[in-house]
Amino acid sequence: MTTTLSPLDRAKLAVAERASTLIASGMKVGLGTGSTATFLVRRLGERVRSEGLDIVCVPTSSATAALAREEGIRLASLDEAGWLDLTVDGADEFDPDFTLIKGAGGALLQEKIVATASNRMVVIVDVSKQVKALGAFPLPVEVLGFGMEATRALLEKVLETQDVDGRRIEPRRRDGKLFTTDEGNHILDLHLKRIGNALDLAQALNQIPGIVENGLFIGMCDTIILGNVDGTVETIMSSKDQTETGSSNRASSFRMAGAE
Ligand code: 5RP
DSSP states (O other), X not given: OGGGSOHHHHHHHHHHHHXXXXXXTTOEEEEOOSHHHHXXXXXXXXXXXXHOOOOEEEESSHHHHHHHHHTTOOBOOHXXXXXXXXXXXXXXXXXXXXXXXXXXXXXXXXXXXXXXXXXXXXXXXXXXXBOSSSOSSOEEEEEOSTTHHHHHHHHHHHHHTSOBXXXXXXXXXXXXXXXXXXXXXXXXXEEOSOBSOHHHHHHHHHTSTTEEEXXXXXXXXXXXXXXXXXXXXXXXXXXXXXXXXXXXXXXXXXXXXTOX
């Protein structure tokens, strides 16, 4: 069956299989959205059926929820599940600092909430997502429908202050209509070409009231599972996130803050 896959899909399957080995019975797992996450959901479904893998999963979109249900995976809302052991998700770009652009599938808001409520975020990507500098991929920004033109005008002004190489803003459309997220919001795709300072940009975007969330994931991912088109897989850990016990500083600091 895998012989009919394209080289990129083979890479996606390989990273999904590697990520699946991090998941064991008893775990609470966040399930990402997108084509790479789809391979993981299918693999977990196989394991539920063949090994009786006993996990509770929180999906990050209605699409992932539907697929996971079809696969017979037990689902819970994030509020029912509470703190998660692990979230596995795809990405549109990642840079050497493990900063991500996410949201091509329009699920960035739930993805960010779920990843933030997890001890670890593991990202599964094919090699096409690896970049030296973020920004060639348009940055998705989720905005309220209310006052969207005012939000867009403010966004244009904010982008003038940012270290980027492009400033085109494009409302995302599907089937001739504005794309609507699972939360009933819309997406503006920012064609920035190069993002000089992701943290500055994310903070500036967060100051605009009509912006619900942006697709920059900063300091959230501790492990990248990278698939090459020859089928080989590399697991890259963020060295700055490692403690002696191997758990991430982000998780530890959340735990210390009583979030678990
Ligand atoms: C959806 C996402 C996806 O994780 C991202 O777009 C990667 O998708 P794919 O695995 O299909 O390339 O952020 O909102």
